[in-house]
Amino acid sequence: MSATEKKEPILSVKNVKKHFDVGGKKILKAVDGISFDIYPGETLGLVGESGCGKSTVGRTLIRLYNATSGEVSFKGKNVHQLKGKELKQLNRSMQMIFQDPYASLNPRMKVMDIIAEGIDIHGLNGKKREDRVIELLETVGLNKSHASRFPHEFSGGQRQRIGIARALAVEPDFIIADEPISALDVSVQAQVVNLMKKLQRERGLTYLFIAHDLSMVKYISDRVGVMYLGNLVELADSDEMYDNPLHPYTQALLSAVPIADPSLKNERERVILKGDVPSPIDPPSGCKFRTRCPQAMDICASTIPEWKEIKEKHFVACHLYN
Numbered sequence: 014m015s016a017t018e019k020k021e022p023i024l025s026v027k028n029v030k031k032h033f034d035v036g037g038k039k040i041l042k043a044v045d046g047i048s049f050d051i052y053p054g055e056t057l058g059l060v061g062e063s064g065c066g067k068s069t070v071g072r073t074l075i076r077l078y079n080a081t082s083g084e085v086s087f088k089g090k091n092v093h094q095l096k097g098k099e100l101k102q103l104n105r106s107m108q109m110i111f112q113d114p115y116a117s118l119n120p121r122m123k124v125m126d127i128i129a130e131g132i133d134i135h136g137l138n139g140k141k142r143e144d145r146v147i148e149l150l151e152t153v154g155l156n157k158s159h160a161s162r163f164p165h166e167f168s169g170g171q172r173q174r175i176g177i178a179r180a181l182a183v184e185p186d187f188i189i190a191d192e193p194i195s196a197l198d199v200s201v202q203a204q205v206v207n208l209m210k211k212l213q214r215e216r217g218l219t220y221l222f223i224a225h226d227l228s229m230v231k232y233i234s235d236r237v238g239v240m241y242l243g244n245l246v247e248l249a250d251s252d253e254m255y256d257n258p259l260h261p262y263t264q265a266l267l268s269a270v271p272i273a274d275p276s277l278k279n280e281r282e283r284v285i286l287k288g289d290v291p292s293p294i295d296p297p298s299g300c301k302f303r304t305r306c307p308q309a310m311d312i313c314a315s316t317i318p319e320w321k322e323i324k325e326k327h328f329v330a331c332h333l334y335n
Contacts, residue, residue: 021089022050023187023219024074029083031066031073041294043069045243046083048320051187056213056220058234058251060227060266062290065240067223068112071189074221075109076100087187105135108180112192114172118164124150124175125160131183149178153208170201177208187219194229202226206233227270231255236326239263242301243293245320249327259329261306262286300332308333 031044044066051057059067072078074085076092085092087107095103108131111117118127128146147157153174164172173193180188190209194202206229212218224230230237231251238248239262247260258264265284286305291297297304303313310332318330 021052023053023088024051024221025084025086026050026074027084027086029070029073029085030081031069031078032081035294039294042243042296043293044073045293045296047240047243047245049238049245049248051219051221053186053219054213054217055235056222056233058230058237059221059223059240060225060230060237061240063225064290064293066243066293067225067240068191070240071109071191071221071223075107075189076103077109101135105131105183106185107187107189108183108185110173110176110180110188110190110193113196114169114176114193115164117176118172120164122163123160124162124164127164127175128160128179128182131179135183145182146178149182150175152181152212153178154204168201169197170205173197173201173205174208177205177212181212181216185218187221189221189223191223192225193222194226195224202229209233227266239266242291242296244301244330245328246302246331247327247329253327257327259323259327259334260302260331261308261333262302300330 027048028046029044030046033041033043035041047070049057059070061067069078073080074092080093087103090099092103125143125146128149129142132142132145146160150156150159155171155174164175167175194205197205209220210233213220222230222233234251236249237251237254238245239260240246241262247254247258247263254263255267258267265286268282268284284307288305291301291304299315300306300313300318303309306313312332316332318332319335320328320330321334322328323334
């Protein structure tokens, strides 16, 4: 049975919006009404260009930002209504791996204390604190000697491993990985992703994997959602998305993914998008992608496309399919 065939999602997002007041009566619509479910044990990849709202989605789900409207349910409970003990339990069950592995680590704290901070806060002292941290370091491919060092003494890949160990310290069920490999060398990226896959198998973890590297997203994800200017435009199983992309934006993104085989590369048509991404403060009317879409029609300017299931588990918001 696949992850998505399990009846109850671990996380359910319904029409969530996150708007920022940027002054002068202007509103930046970073996330403008998205809905999706994530099922236990699966990885949902979230992709899109820089500035499309991917990271804001992750931060809103975990309550680093409060949602402007909509509902985020984790294990059946509304995340943005939790208080006291329930909120503390949420913070243990849902963890985040941040994009910048250096900025997310306190430079004045040793690795021992960085990783053990969550253990201390949640009172998880079943095993000796030092032994627990060393076990976590070894789990992510580091060792005992690293515990007494400061973050600046590590490479980018090692710092990201420390961030993963910190997230694992409180034994979460769900991890939001916010572009966890984008700041790393290509040679290190695969190591970190393979580590995440290994930990998922061993611990039954569920991931939201946010990235803009489409080839890496396909490798780690069971399903993939594509965002454009604050909205989801397509969502499907990973293989289906890459083999049969429906939305013109998804087609353009996938056409830019490098292919190692020269013969296949020559067969594939490259889709070049015109213009720049519009401002989320003043987005286009109707379909937000219409100003760059090679297949735009008159209806695209006046009507927001409906989010529809075109085939089983393949959703798209595009007037070409309405």
